[in-house]
Amino acid sequence: MKYCILMGSPRKNGNTLKLIKPFIEELELNQIQYDLIWLYDKHIESCIACRKCQKDWSIFGCHISDDVQEIFDKVYDSDVIILATPIYSWYCTPPMKALLDRLVYGMNKYYGDEKGPSLWNGKRLGIITTCGYRPEKGTDLFEEGIKRYCKHSQLKYIGMLVERDFGYKSVFISDEKIENSRSFARQLISIME
Numbered sequence: 001m002k003y004c005i006l007m008g009s010p011r012k013n014g015n016t017l018k019l020i021k022p023f024i025e026e027l028e029l030n031q032i033q034y035d036l037i038w039l040y041d042k043h044i045e046s047c048i049a050c051r052k053c054q055k056d057w058s059i060f061g062c063h064i065s066d067d068v069q070e071i072f073d074k075v076y077d078s079d080v081i082i083l084a085t086p087i088y089s090w091y092c093t094p095p096m097k098a099l100l101d102r103l104v105y106g107m108n109k110y111y112g113d114e115k116g117p118s119l120w121n122g123k124r125l126g127i128i129t130t131c132g133y134r135p136e137k138g139t140d141l142f143e144e145g146i147k148r149y150c151k152h153s154q155l156k157y158i159g160m161l162v163e164r165d166f167g168y169k170s171v172f173i174s175d176e177k178i179e180n181s182r183s184f185a186r187q188l189i190s191i192m193e
């Protein structure tokens with residue numbers, strides 16, 4: 001069992017990091033392997049819809065030379081993908097959106113002359129997010145978008161942990177949020193058993 005945590009926060013000690021820390025500690029307690037990828041540290045170009053990735057159905061096949069091949073390999077090698085991101089303008093942050101676009105084409109060979117396979121068919125995907133608005137107005141559009149993304153890509157959506165940030169003057173993390181994060185990890189671990 002391997003997790004790949006795609007970290008979309010630009011803040012190295014921000015709210016989203018504080019929320020994923022207990023989740024990661026719980027994975028470690030259960031001796032579950034994981035990769036943690038800080039997307040703002042990576043070079044991730046936008047998809048330009050050239051469709052060169054659609055020619056060979058067995059590989060990523062993208063011709064852009066940046067860090068996405070390396071990220072593709074780690075995602076491909078994992079059983080569970082976690083999208084960890086603050087909400088920016090009702091969605092994930094830009095490097096995560098760019099990565100989602102690159103993967104929706106590179107992983108799903110649906111866009112050539114004939115419809116091919118999804119290379120990540122059956123993997124699980126979950127969300128860990130933080131937002132400033134009430135979650136039902138802050139994360140609803142992102143969650144809905146990701147649910148459709150999963151259905152389209154033949155991924156299994158396994159749920160979302162969301163915690164609210166009450167602003168720069170307040171302390172984000174609390175015992176309750178830490179426990180929610182640990183319990184979300186335990187829930188996902190039990191789904192996979």
Ligand SMILES: Cc1cc2nc3c(=O)[nH]c(=O)nc-3n(C[C@H](O)[C@H](O)[C@H](O)COP(=O)(O)O)c2cc1C
Nearest residue numbers: 009014015016086087088089090130131132133138
């Ligand atoms: C540019 C920007 C856009 C944001 N847009 C939203 C938004 O649309 N909805 C929301 O609920 N919170 C929004 N927020 C608040 C962040 O999601 C929230 O503060 C989050 O906890 C920050 O996480 P971080 O510390 O990991 O960066 C925004 C923050 C920034 C900086």
